[in-house]
Amino acid sequence: MPNKNMNDIEIADLYQELIVDHSRRPRNFGRLAHATHQAEGFNPLCGDKVKVYVNLDQDSVRDVSFEGDGCAISKASASLMTESIKGKSRAEVEQLFSRFRDLATGSGDTDASGLGKLAVFSGLHGFPTRVKCATLAWHTLRAALEEKSGLVSTE
Amino acid sequence: MSALRVVKSADFDLSAVRKDFPALHQKVYGKQLVYLDNAATTQKPNAVIEALNRFYKFDCSNVHRAVHALSERATKAYEAARTTVKQFINAQSEREIIFVRGTTEAINLVMNSFGRQRVKAGDEILISALEHHSNIVPWQLLAEQTQARLVVAPINDAGELILDEFERRLGAQTKLVAIAHISNALGTVMPVREVVRMAHARGVPVLLDGAQAVAHACVDVRELDCDFYAFSGHKVFGPTGIGILYGREELLDQMPPYQAGGDMIRSVTFEKTIYNELPYKFEAGTPHVAGAIGLGAALEYFSQVGIDRAAAHERELLIYGTQVLGAIEGLRLIGTAREKIGVLSFVLDGVHPHDVGTVLDRDGIAVRTGHHCAQPVMDRFGVPATTRASLAFYNSKAEIDALANGIRRVRKLFAK
Numbered sequence: 001m002p003n004k005n006m007n008d009i010e011i012a013d014l015y016q017e018l019i020v021d022h023s024r025r026p027r028n029f030g031r032l033a034h035a036t037h038q039a040e041g042f043n044p045l046c047g048d049k050v051k052v053y054v055n056l057d058q059d060s061v062r063d064v065s066f067e068g069d070g071c072a073i074s075k076a077s078a079s080l081m082t083e084s085i086k087g088k089s090r091a092e093v094e095q096l097f098s099r100f101r102d103l104a105t106g107s108g109d110t111d112a113s114g115l116g117k118l119a120v121f122s123g124l125h126g127f128p129t130r131v132k133c134a135t136l137a138w139h140t141l142r143a144a145l146e147e148k149s150g151l152v153s154t155e
Numbered sequence: 156m157s158a159l160r161v162v163k164s165a166d167f168d169l170s171a172v173r174k175d176f177p178a179l180h181q182k183v184y185g186k187q188l189v190y191l192d193n194a195a196t197t198q199k200p201n202a203v204i205e206a207l208n209r210f211y212k213f214d215c216s217n218v219h220r221a222v223h224a225l226s227e228r229a230t231k232a233y234e235a236a237r238t239t240v241k242q243f244i245n246a247q248s249e250r251e252i253i254f255v256r257g258t259t260e261a262i263n264l265v266m267n268s269f270g271r272q273r274v275k276a277g278d279e280i281l282i283s284a285l286e287h288h289s290n291i292v293p294w295q296l297l298a299e300q301t302q303a304r305l306v307v308a309p310i311n312d313a314g315e316l317i318l319d320e321f322e323r324r325l326g327a328q329t330k331l332v333a334i335a336h337i338s339n340a341l342g343t344v345m346p347v348r349e350v351v352r353m354a355h356a357r358g359v360p361v362l363l364d365g366a367q368a369v370a371h372a373c374v375d376v377r378e379l380d381c382d383f384y385a386f387s388g389h390k391v392f393g394p395t396g397i398g399i400l401y402g403r404e405e406l407l408d409q410m411p412p413y414q415a416g417g418d419m420i421r422s423v424t425f426e427k428t429i430y431n432e433l434p435y436k437f438e439a440g441t442p443h444v445a446g447a448i449g450l451g452a453a454l455e456y457f458s459q460v461g462i463d464r465a466a467a468h469e470r471e472l473l474i475y476g477t478q479v480l481g482a483i484e485g486l487r488l489i490g491t492a493r494e495k496i497g498v499l500s501f502v503l504d505g506v507h508p509h510d511v512g513t514v515l516d517r518d519g520i521a522v523r524t525g526h527h528c529a530q531p532v533m534d535r536f537g538v539p540a541t542t543r544a545s546l547a548f549y550n551s552k553a554e555i556d557a558l559a560n561g562i563r564r565v566r567k568l569f570a571k
Binding site for chain 1: 505506507508510513524525526539540568569
């Protein structure tokens, strides 16, 4: 798919079953009781809001959850993000975000191997207006880990 | 809008008018474009594109300045456009027609000039709950700077202004009423004649935000009896970056300039400057000459199509669209006013508007999704956003069918 021309990427390449499923039944959804880190993200262009809670044990993510409302892409992305970072160190999370962003924007190394379920977003680069929907949760996660206060905005 | 009931859309030749709009005849993602985002901006007819072309090819020059031939032609065309606008909205004189960048600048002009002169601490500015941000934020800013109060008249569940509530909020402190002629988010036609009557009975001037009205209804400022009327060229088949502020001459006369610079002066010395007469007092700097000429061409074209005929066709489309979309399971129309224009704003059970918009886009269907620069309206209906299909006279029933089929595909996709 990364080799597909942008205009040839079809709607079914974006809204794959896994994405629709996670948007309808988000995993790790809700407030985390013993969060050590948290942050809130906002996309002022569309009103999507997300809160990410992390329980950090030394340097690794013991638990993570999210709350919020938004489009299918933003919810599925947040849900799949929480699944894929549990047990990972901060450095590993940062590296995963970087690879995920490359995949979402279709830039850099578009090889999806090693991304696990996140590879389901490989159709996203055909929809440039929707990339921010998918990266909002990640930016919010990064802010939480960096203990930045205030609202993270996509703009 | 009474004209809608007597004019038959049978006199309207849809395929002929569609030929006038080159942008409509294109494919996106391999599908025929279905353009249903007319409340955001309208497509441009050849008449407008050619007028712009002609200006830049032959007449490009500054206005009101030089004695050479090109400047004379440019000035003549620019002032002819002003006369066209005057006739189109039935103003009394060209002195009441001010070229601005768009509705937003027109409202900001009134806020800065009229507002700062007249509104004092403790005064009130009355708006409605249906306003576009551009008819909310300038007044908030003014209220903040003058310690005045912004008062909001509520709407009902259909998206109509509650007139009693509006009247109750008109008080001795009210210095201005600023209200949409037609709502951008829901398409509601506001009871502006009653609003003006109630306000004038208390000596309060009224500004009408006509951004959504000019392309869908006959606008007659003298019949409306409003004091200010603001609209944008690009929403009435004209270019972007040009708009109109109509103001009653006696009010404009008393108002101080909004921006200062060239063309708005009669004489300048370091001791004293004498301002130019209306409307130039409010047109500092080189204006958007090409835009004004393009707007003139747009209004002439629209008048030739026939505003009543176009409105009657749109009315039929709205009735058809309301039926077809209303029959889709899980779809809720937001904004069901008795008097409305061709705006179909809706939410779909379990599907976010942005996902609706993306799926429709790949079908070649252009709609707007989001809060439509009217967040308080979204809050009123308890939704974060809607999908909005907005019509122009060049739309067809087949395009509404395409929209309905697209929405059904969205539902199927998310029913997994």
